[in-house]
Amino acid sequence: MISNNANPHNVEQLRVPPHSLAAEESVLAAIMVKNENLDVVASILSENDFYSRANRTIYGAICEIMGNAQVADIATIPDYLRAKGKLEDAGGDTYIYGLARSVASAAGLTTYAQTVRQRAMLREAIAAANDIQEQCYNSTGHDAIEILGSAESRIGEVSERLLTKVQDYSIDEAMRATVTEIEQRLKSGKEIAGISTGLPDLDARLNGLEAADMIVVAARPSMGKTTLAMNMVTTEALRDGGRPIVFSMEMPKQQLMYKMLSSLGQIPISALQQPNKETGGMNDILWSKTSGVMAKLRQKNMEIIDDAYMTIPRMRLEIRRFKKRFGNPTLIMADYLQLIRGTTKTDNRTNEISEISRGIKALAKEFNCPFVVLSQLSRNVESRNNKRPVNSDLRESGQIEQDADKIIFIYRDDVYNPNSSDRGLAELNVTKCRMGQIGMVGSAFRGEFSQFCPLAHGQQIVGEEGKPKAYSDKFEVGE
Known part of the structure; x- marks a missing residue:
């Protein structure tokens, strides 16, 4: 019994983190009975989402066994864990046999997996809150806004992971999404995808x-x-x-x-x-x-x-x-x-x-x-x-x-050579461009108006070799 005068921080330490052993066991049982159920579970859960060390170890073994194109069942799972020296971590043969014999409803599999996921996120939120509290108590040398920003970021990451679902698209679905995007760009009438x-x-x-x-x-x-x-x-x-x-x-x-x-x-x-x-x-x-x-x-x-x-x-x-x-x-x-x-x-x-x-x-x-x-x-x-x-x-x-x-790298020759034949001109060198084209673009630089603007018609940058630089006739495709 805890005294009324007990340190409240000690009380917090005695509290059990959120979890559902029943949901974890139901997920594992459903996979052991029918390995195809892993496809559903894997889109929701990762190994670290399991609270029980034994359940976490068993789920990891199932993923590894099936990743090797083998059946994960009551016979192969204990043998695999024994060979890895992890059978004891998984609760031993008896625990695994008990899971396989339990009744698991495939109809409720998604619900079980989501329950495990939500409990895991609550545990992560508690860990984040503890870290935030520690930062606040040890804030010397840190700006309060910085700490609050870090706290919001940390909690936001937990929320984002809870809301994020793994989505697998067939080539047909990916193609339809691509066609839709192309059609939207056509309807917009814009020549470029971005701003x-x-x-x-x-x-x-x-x-x-x-x-x-x-x-x-x-x-x-x-x-x-x-x-x-x-x-x-x-x-x-x-x-x-x-x-x-x-x-x-x-x-x-x-x-x-x-x-x-x-x-x-x-x-x-x-x-x-x-x-x-x-x-x-x-x-x-x-x-x-x-x-x-x-x-x-x-x-x-x-x-x-x-x-x-x-x-x-x-x-x-x-x-x-x-x-x-x-x-x-x-x-x-x-x-x-x-x-x-x-x-x-x-x-x-x-x-x-x-x-x-x-x-x-x-x-x-x-x-x-x-x-x-x-x-x-x-x-x-x-x-x-x-x-x-x-x-x-x-x-x-x-x-x-x-x-x-x-x-984009900016180079203006007249910064180094005041008498340059390219005085008032700038080279905008695009050296990396995902979904675009690398190469040089010429521009006029009007310093008195704080402005880069298009070259006048027929205007070209001469460059270091004394010859006009081509900046629009040939393109190299970026990665």
């Missing part, structure tokens, strides 16, 4: 910015990473139904707004930043244009969050808040990846960047929208004669290249 970048040639190369894609825009300093990304954000903000959200860890929101106003209104950015300049400052005509652009943007569903202390869990919280206010975002942009903070304590910067990269890809999938993230490049670029970046130049982690669906 527009604002540059038609780049859209054609990428097939637009597609839902759930992680798009990396990388370059050395002063090439225009933020400008290109904000051009994409502006294009999406102006689209009917567009709902972009921007995370800026480097620039304050006012500087990003200068870029939007400048590109959209064709207003020199210097006039916005230094309106009192005697020459090139703000005048009545420019102020009228600025007011008109501001009025247009005020009507759009868009947010800019400028905070130097940003983590993936914090981003998830902000995106969910945005979603409640405006609806699911149609584009996420972060400037830039290396300024996002990791949540796992590590002295290894590469591991931290890898964690952040995986988190960005997870957010793109979770909210089913394109996530454009800017990235720094290694200084090794500067030591080469040809300073055009390649995938291996992505700074601090090969994980970025692995996680990215699309990678």
Whole structure:
């Protein structure tokens, strides 16, 4: 008997986690009687969903035996476990024989399996809650918002696993789904599957910015990473139904707004930043244009969050808040990846960047929208004669290249060679493009208006060899 004065934490430790041994045993019995029932169970349960160690061991053995195209029954299961040295873990011969002789209704198999699954998720929720409590008690050095974001993420993962079902599609079902998607794209009348970048040639190369894609825009300093990304954000903000959200860890929101106003209104950015300049400052005509652009943007569903202390869990919280206010975002942009903070304590910067990269890809999938993230490049670029970046130049982690669906490198020759024949032009090199085409797209760069725009008709980039570069005639198919 527990005293009324007992420590409540000790009482908690005595509580038995949620489980249903009856449901677990019924699932195992149904499979042992009819092996085909594993097809139903395997789409709902994994080995770790069983609370009983014996039941967990037996289920694992059944999956392994049947995976070897053998029958799993009262004779083969004990022999298999005995050979593996796991028979005792499974409760011995007697327990297995008892399961095989019990009456299991195949009609209730799905219900039994779902019961086991739900109890497993409740146990996982308890474990998550305990971890969250521990983080709260030991919060020194951690921001409260970060802890809350991590807590929401952890509980969300449990909910997602409970709601997720394994679905197997026959080739006929997969083909029908594909045909339906093609028909929907035909009806839309759009030439690209994703949303527009604002540059038609780049859209054609990428097939637009597609839902759930992680798009990396990388370059050395002063090439225009933020400008290109904000051009994409502006294009999406102006689209009917567009709902972009921007995370800026480097620039304050006012500087990003200068870029939007400048590109959209064709207003020199210097006039916005230094309106009192005697020459090139703000005048009545420019102020009228600025007011008109501001009025247009005020009507759009868009947010800019400028905070130097940003983590993936914090981003998830902000995106969910945005979603409640405006609806699911149609584009996420972060400037830039290396300024996002990791949540796992590590002295290894590469591991931290890898964690952040995986988190960005997870957010793109979770909210089913394109996530454009800017990235720094290694200084090794500067030591080469040809300073055009390649995938291996992505700074601090090969994980970025692995996680990215699309990678765009910006190169402007006049940054290095002021007298370049390609002055005012930019190369947008697409070096990775799932479901698209890798290669180079030419663009004009109008720095005074914070804008990348299409090349004029007949205009070409000369390039390092003094010959015009072809950027639209040949395409290489990406993975």
